[in-house]
Amino acid sequence: MDLFSHALGALLRAVSELSDDDFAKPSGCEGWLVRDLVCHFVIDAQDVLITLVTPTADPVTHDSVSYWKVSSSVADDPLAALTVRLAAAYGEPWMLKHHVDDVGQAALRAAQLADPTLKVSTQDMVLCTSGYLGAYVWEWTLHHLDLVMHVDVAGPPASSLARCREMLEQIAGAFPATWTDTDVLLVGTGRRAPTEAERAELGDLAIPFVLG
Template structure:
């Protein structure tokens, strides 16, 4: 299954970036504001654990979300920016506290390696057409696409503090991504699409002109 291959490449890429790191390098900053490399690894491990649960949780179809609509949050009133900032800070702080339970960042990296391998094995062996996760029903290929997408984005997050680390396997996502209907300018590579689509990089004036009304959809990942 192509989606399982994409997940394996995404998870292997994260592992390759972590493998040579010292304890201090695992505490380097990332694109995720307030999170170190170890914090991102903890988050990714939780995602791989969720994958294991989802792949063992069959659901009756049809799907309630696809790999496109999965990222869309429920519409809400105009945001109170101060409250939104406080919520984001509280979420980042909770992630840091959860990761700090481990006795060392190396233990987090080791847990990632074993959990990610198990998740990939489960992905290739997945027997169910539809699975349940986070209150939604997705087809198994769509679930794997969301997992691979998130792993590649977080791999890109790691590179802020690890500039010499291997790049993620973004090419494995080519042809799989169609976030919010496939809004992707022709001159954007997949990395641009992921960083701008997730709000890591701001849209330039040229981007907004090219996108037109679709610029209002960004960031694409909720």
């Protein structure tokens, strides 16, 4: 629960530090500018607010790790093109910054007030609130790395990076202990190709593209 707040709070601060020119720069998400990625944060925060008020009595089916699907492409995401069009509709960067802060701060407050044992339903899955918010540590942190790929603002907290590395290694297996958490996440999710030396260290370890 605390990591959710740390990860989202850091992301919102990073967005607040963006200059107008930064919004037109590429992000770490293929095909998306920074403005498109920030618009995606609005949608994410709205999803958190909706899910936290969607309780269920059904049994838990997923946790913070199994919530995520492993794939090799984001091309089939039907919301990707919609997000780009929606981001362009904001017109001025300050409008988008205001909206993401508005719904992002609401998501922070809702998470802090939530009962961690309450079961919630989303995308045909049932999770404890603590598990759902734990899953979003991955979302905020990976997309925070995407945000700072080509702009000069602060990156994700070390605690969030470490937790996301743990989550990834539960799916893919252990990465070399000498690798930084950031390198593990960038390479392990396909955001950066491994160097020849890194590939040799990986050996037979399969590298999935775990979507955020």
